[in-house]
Amino acid sequence: MNNQPKILIIEDDELVRKVLHFRLQKEGYDVFQAKDGGEALELIAENHFDLLLVDIMLPYVGGLEITQKVKSNPQTKGIPIIVVSANGLENVILEAFALGADDFIAKPFNLPELIIRVKKHLKNIAA
Amino acid sequence: MDLYLPDLSTINVYLNEFPSRISLALIIAFFSLLLLFVFYAFLAFKRLQFVFFQARDKYWSKLISDTLTDFLAYADGMPAEDPISYILSEFEKIPLKRPYIKEMLYQQLIDFHNSFTGNSAEKLRKLFLKLGLDQLTEKKLHAPKEGVKIKGIIETAQMELHRFIPIITKLIHSQSAEVRIEAQATYLLLNKQHSFHFLEQVKEPILDWHQLVLMELTGHIPTKELPDFSVWLNSKNNSVVIFCLRLIGHYQQFQAVPKLIDLLKHPDPAIQQLSVKVLGEFEAAEAEKHLLDLYATGSVDIRAEVIRALGRICSGNQLDFLLKEAMSEEFDIIYHSLNALRNHGEPGLSIIKGYYPEAHKTNKEIIEHVFDTVKQN
DSSP states (O other): OOOSOEEEEEOSOHHHHHHHHHHHHHTTOEEEEESSHHHHHHHHHHSOOSEEEEESSOSSSOHHHHHHHHHHSTTTTTSOEEEEEETTOHHHHHHHHHTTOOEEEEESBOHHHHHHHHHHHHHHHHO | OOOOOOOHHHHHHHHHTSOHHHHHHHHHHHHHHHHHHHHHHHHHHHHHHHHHHHHHHHHHHHHHHHHHHHHHHHHTTSOSHHHHHHHHHHHTTSOTTSHHHHHHHHHHHHHHHHHBOHHHHHHHHHHHHHTTTHHHHHHHHTOSSHHHHHHHHHHHHHTTOGGGHHHHHHHTTOSSHHHHHHHHHHHHHHOSTTTTTHHHHOOSOOOHHHHHHHHHHHTTSOGGGSOOGGGGTTOSOHHHHHHHHHHHHHTTOGGGHHHHHHGGGOSOHHHHHHHHHHHHHTTOGGGHHHHHHHHHHOOHHHHHHHHHHHHHHOOSSOHHHHHHHHTSSOHHHHHHHHHHHHHTOHHHHHHHHHHGGGSOHHHHHHHHHHOHHHHHO
């Protein structure tokens, strides 16, 4: 049985998704990808994830809606959510926090910073 | 071996069996069918070509993005040169001499670079330079087509190609407004030591929307690293003066007040008006006398701006003047004078209360609109 923490990357930019997947996998995590909100919700229903990395600007079902759905479901509300947003969308970020998001990281990404934040949230769960 | 050639005489004989109109119709129909066949053959060829190129591009695009992903995933934490030496050997597998592959790599590298900051972005940038891809950017900067040139300028900023600053400096003077703004923005971003020195050289007007873009970029520079914008207030380019006035006001460079007072005598009314505005925002009491001098000769807009400035300065020395102007016949002057009096607090309010009973009907309505409390009392 695979004991590695499971992370779901929800990001519509293929290049970014690829790099994040590769990088997080190198850290030893079991990484899944979704290119839009609809696909993400399907994966969340079928799997138990230990962390979600959610881009706010997504086609069809947005990042805020995913945050709201995950945090309002008793089975998934404990999953930490790191929202990802371009700089300048302060109001949207505040709304994400109001809906229950646990952390925020700005685009363009600083990869080492992202890894540190992921590790911190996963360590909090383990504790 | 005999070559079979169509026997035109036979065809002629065949056609002659029909009336001439039918023969003509048959000939037209034949050539139409021939053309149709050629057209469909051309379409089929183009379609096949498209499918081939699509498959080719998909293959190389995946290979390039996998190689770059690999590079990024392993580059963190490694010393500066190591990951690039490692990845250069991987790039030898990619035929970069083919222009379309080089362009694909160029675009992907820039996209990757734009998606990341810090160490990752810097390594991608070094890789970009090591592969000689900046030569493609240079070609774009010299391209005759404006769209391509603009793309080159933007990519110069994105990839921080400092060696192109001399080219960008020339493009600051371009006749094209779009090229100018991109060049000025890139100059500002790349020239960290002297970001605003292009203001000394620019001859063409910096349009209002250019100024908006440049101000937004200026917001990325730490305030303590900004220059004293008043050094450009004596520029012969009026748009430079206006731009600097806006920056001085926004960044509250109070040391510029003496030069702002000098600008009250500038021949351009727009510059005069903006100087008045900034002096008001700075609450520069030492400027009051000069503002009143300007008031005597200024247009309605400038006079209204002076009154607004006096309302911000609130020295208490101009109450009689403001009351006198509140009795004028120009709506803007009356309105701003009353607001300026209100800003003075109790002294101003008591003056208005004293004036209200004797005021003209129109003036009374303005007072009532602005000062509900006066009417209630």
